[in-house]
Amino acid sequence: MEANVVNVKKENVGTIELNDSIFNTEVKEHTVWEVIRWQLASRRAGTASxxxxxxxxxxxxxxxxQKGTGNARHGDRKANIFVGGGVAHGPHPRDYYYALPKKVRKKALKGVLSMKLKDGEITIIEDFTFDQPKTKKAVEVLKNFGLDQSKVLLVLSEKDENVVKSFRNLPKAKVLLVEGLNTYDILNADHVLITKSAAEKINERLG
Structure with a gap:
């Protein structure tokens, strides 16, 4: 399938061919739920104790x-019914990670990319850079797309320090490389901006 490519001023500058098996596929809601649950479980610190x-x-x-005082039967002061006593069945440090097949994770990722594109929430943007890190420049780019008040995910093919540093001060913006692209962050964003080279890399990696 073909998609438009725009520059940072939201002007059409060309087109790109997107892989149908990635950007035009369907996935069961339960599969997406499974992957989100797995991701959030993996992020848990598990330090509650x-x-x-x-x-x-x-x-x-x-x-x-035991008898004769008229009071209820008690053992020591450390019983869980007393303030300052122990906790019965409370949490202890543990690892919440569990394995999820790579095939399932890949299927969910393709599904949410397709869903976002279908809903008009993915824009393919021409590769760009800044001559120096400036949050103001990042805000200008988002304003051109009407996204300065939205949760935005920017996907790059390679790490660009100036771009990453320009966007990282924005509380609603997140920058990921293609290698770090995941179901949760795509769904969590109101809009996803994917650079042209990143889209080509996604075609190659997930196709």
Missing amino acids: TKTRAEIRGSRRKILP
Whole structure:
């Protein structure tokens, strides 16, 4: 399929052939959900930790006699029903990562790229650079596309320090290389700007 290529001023400068198997395919919603769940699980730090009653510092002496006081039966002060006591079944450090087939991840990535393109939320932009890092220049580019208030994902084929540094101060903008392109960040963006060379690389890598 053919798509228009525009420059940073949003003027048409040519066309590009996009691979139908990547940009014109369908994917089950459940497959996308599986990949998003896997990605978010992989990002979890897994550092939440609570102490059991065995780990609480203090005496293990029974706080009152079993019978005769009229009070409820209790053991030591470290029981989970007391303030400052241990936590029953609380979280402990763990790794939330689990394996997901590469085939499934690739299928979901193609599916969301197709969906975004179909909805008019992907623009192929001519490769550009800045002579120096300037956030102001990045804002100008986004304003030309009416995206200065939107969540934008910019996809590059190669790392350009001036472009990356210009966009990184913008809270709603994110820059990724083709190698780091993923389902979650594509779906999370309101609009995806893909440079022409990055689109060609996507054709090659995912086709």
